[in-house]
Amino acid sequence: MTYNLNSNVIYIKVTVLKLHLYIQYLKNNRMKAAVFKGMNLPLEIREVPTPFPRGDEILIRVASTGICHSDLHLINGELIGPLPEGFIIGHEIAGWVEEFASNVKNPYELRKGDPVLVSWIVPCGICKYCASGKENYCKQNASKMVGIIGINGGHAEYVSVPEIAVIPLGKKIDPYYSSPIACAYGTAYNALKSAKATSGKSVVIIGAGGVGSAAIQLANAMGLNPIIAVDIIQSKLEKAKELGATHAINALADDSRAKILEILEEGADIVYETKPNPDLKLSLEVVKAGGSIVVTGLGGFTNIAEIPITLFVSKGITLIGSLGYRPRIDLPELVSLASSGKIDTKKLVTHVYEPERINEAYENLKKGIHIRAVVKWN
Structure with a gap:
């Protein structure tokens, strides 16, 4: 067995360079986010590293996230137990494509700046549930749901998610009022x-x-x-x-x-x-x-x-x-209904909050003040 010392040295140098660039990225790229601090405690608005899309992920610049009652169950530990400190919730997301990771296949031919929805359901796409059109019951999804478990959510300026969770949004639809399509609708x-x-x-x-x-x-x-x-x-x-x-x-x-x-x-x-x-x-x-x-x-x-x-x-x-929806079937159909005017997402959204008022938004949700509220991030 022989070794190519020069190629090994080059590989190590490239790896070190990539690591250095990634560390610099984390240092230089910061975003505003609402971070979980502990059960029954208010979310904290703070600066955290902007996520770096890897593998098959797409980085999304968040337009709006919905204020959903399921978040209250989540914060209280009633769904999956206590959340890890520092986790970012927010599973009802609309925004714009910002950056693609190297392994993204991009079947929708998305480009930077295109409006999209983010599904909180992240199916594997190949198991028996996904293959039979029941991707909302995908077992793999149970451990990685955007803004719920495993993947940081959209109560932030940016979110990085697997591309299978990204659905194109019609050009006629306002992303600031579209996030409820990704959960409520x-x-x-x-x-x-x-x-x-x-x-x-x-x-x-x-x-x-x-x-x-x-x-x-x-x-x-x-x-x-x-x-x-x-x-x-x-x-x-x-x-x-x-x-x-x-x-x-x-x-x-x-x-x-x-x-x-x-x-x-x-x-x-x-x-x-x-x-x-x-x-x-x-x-x-x-x-x-x-x-x-x-x-x-x-x-x-x-x-x-x-x-x-x-x-x-x-x-x-x-x-x-009935749990959630089938993201690759139901969300495109809903986008079509919204584009044709058969549903009006703006009528559903009764309150719009700035990020600094996110805890007030959840308190008002408890009081029954909203129909649907959204937080505007960018």
Whole structure:
């Protein structure tokens, strides 16, 4: 066996140079981010190194990130346990392409400056779930979800993510108001499709927050009728009517069950439970025989719903759990709906915050002030 000493020396020199350049990059490239400090503590705005795209990653300059209720479950340790200190959350992201790593294949032929969405779901693309169109249940994704686990999220000026999570955004769509497509709309769209929502079916949407309000817009675009919104905050119900709900019921002021059954004597074809802590009680009471209940509210692992089995069996109810969306299928379809004007993301966004007010945004989310709020980063 022989060794080429000169080539080994050259290899070492190149490696050292690359390491030196990377260290200089980290020193010279800093960005503003909202950093996790500990459970139930406010996020801290601080300067951190701008991520360096490696392998198959694309660096995204963030336009906006959504303020989602799932973030509260995450911050409180209710979804995956305590987050590591220094982690950056924010899983609802829109922005612009900034830089490509060396192994990016770029099937969409993206260029620097192109507007894009970032999916928090990062499928492997080749497992049996991905191959069968169920990439939201990809096992590999469970350990690397943007802004949730394994990959820093978009509450920052830049985010670097695997290219499979990057979806082109239509040129006509404003990235500052588009981040909800990457969670609120995506979640609602996949849920409605999972419940086989088609034109002429009736739907009751319980919870008129970000996901519920997106579902109202989508149900209207898909031709469902009637569309009944249920919430406990009157301002959200007024917004629901603006977004396409045919009826709006205040669960505090009215008997929701009675009101719904006045409108739909036999019950609803579909009941969509979007509440952060779903209990299924009203859903089971107002779904029609042979109808479907679809649930996307996570509620944390301690949240338990009780089901009256005789009612469940005798009515032949289909109960569906729906996680997120299929990024390479659902997100492009939603971009098309937004580009054609069938959904209007600007109507969903009721509040825009600067990064320094991000903790106020989450406090206002707890108070039910928003439909959907976004943080504007660049």
